[in-house]
Amino acid sequence: ETGVTQTPRHLVMGMTNKKSLKCEQHLGHNAMYWYKQSAKKPLELMFVYSLEERVENNSVPSRFSPECPNSSHLFLHLHTLQPEDSALYLCASSQEAPAGGGTYEQYFGPGTRLTVT
Amino acid sequence: TQLLEQSPQFLSIQEGENLTVYCNSSSVFSSLQWYRQEPGEGPVLLVTVVTGGEVKKLKRLTFQFGDARKDSSLHITAAQTGDTGLYLCAGERGGGSQGNLIFGKGTKLSVKP
Numbered sequence: 001e002t003g004v005t006q007t008p009r010h011l012v013m014g015m016t017n018k019k020s021l022k023c024e025q026h027l028g029h030n031a032m033y034w035y036k037q038s039a040k041k042p043l044e045l046m047f048v049y050s051l052e053e054r055v056e057n058n059s060v061p062s063r064f065s066p067e068c069p070n071s072s073h074l075f076l077h078l079h080t081l082q083p084e085d086s087a088l089y090l091c092a093s094s095q096e097a098p099a100g101g102g103t104y105e106q107y108f109g110p111g112t113r114l115t116v117t
Numbered sequence: 118t119q120l121l122e123q124s125p126q127f128l129s130i131q132e133g134e135n136l137t138v139y140c141n142s143s144s145v146f147s148s149l150q151w152y153r154q155e156p157g158e159g160p161v162l163l164v165t166v167v168t169g170g171e172v173k174k175l176k177r178l179t180f181q182f183g184d185a186r187k188d189s190s191l192h193i194t195a196a197q198t199g200d201t202g203l204y205l206c207a208g209e210r211g212g213g214s215q216g217n218l219i220f221g222k223g224t225k226l227s228v229k230p
Contacts, residue, residue: 004159042121043160043205043220090159104209104218105150108159 002026004109006091012115015081021112023074023091031096032074033106034066037088049074050096081116088113120144121208121221129227133195138204138224141188146208149182149189150218154203196228 004025013019025032034046046060049068063085065077074091092106122141130136140149148167152160164173166182166189173180177200179192193200203223210217 006159040222042222043207045218092159105162105165106207106218107162108152110158113157 006109021076025093029093035090123221140206152205
C-alpha cells in the first residue's frame, strides 16, 4: 500500500450505532488530519494530530472522537450521529514543517462516504 | 475570518477550449496550494506557490500567485476530458502551527468531448 488509505470507503449507519473510521498513511509523515466535506461547503478541518498529540479541535461535537495510536494510524469513532453528519470524511497527512517556516502540503486519502439514516 | 472565494463555481466547456479559474481573498497567505478532486476520491495536490508573482507550469496547467499573495489563478490550455474534476485552492495561514490550511469551496469543471 502506498499513500493514504481509508476504510471503509462507504458506511451507512443508524443514529444509535457506534462505528469507527480508519486511516493509515504510508508516507512517513508525522501529522494527520480529519476533514469533513459536505455539499456546498468548503472542506472543514475537524482534528489535527501532530506527533501523535491532538493540536487542534475545531469545535467538533463530542459524538466524533478521534484517536491516534501512532504516527501512521488515525481513527474517528462515531457515536449517536445525526443525519446532518452525512458527508465525505477525508483523512490527510503531512510532514510537520521545521519551526519558522515551510508549507503544509497535505496528502489525502480517498475518503469514507458516510450516510446517517 | 479568512475566506477563499473561488470562481466560477461551475464551468462546463468543450474539449480543446482554454479556461481560467480564480481563487481570491482579502487576506495574505504565506503559500497557496491547488488540488484536484475526482468523484469518489480525495483531493490530489497539483502545485504549491509561495512567492508573490510566482508562475508555475504543470504541462497544460499554469498557476499564478498574485503579487500581494492574496489571490491565485489556474489556467488550463486545450482542456481534455481527463481535466474534469473539482479544483480546490487552499491558503496557508502561516504562524507555525499545524492545520493552517483554509480551503475554498472549489470550481467544478466538466470537459465534454
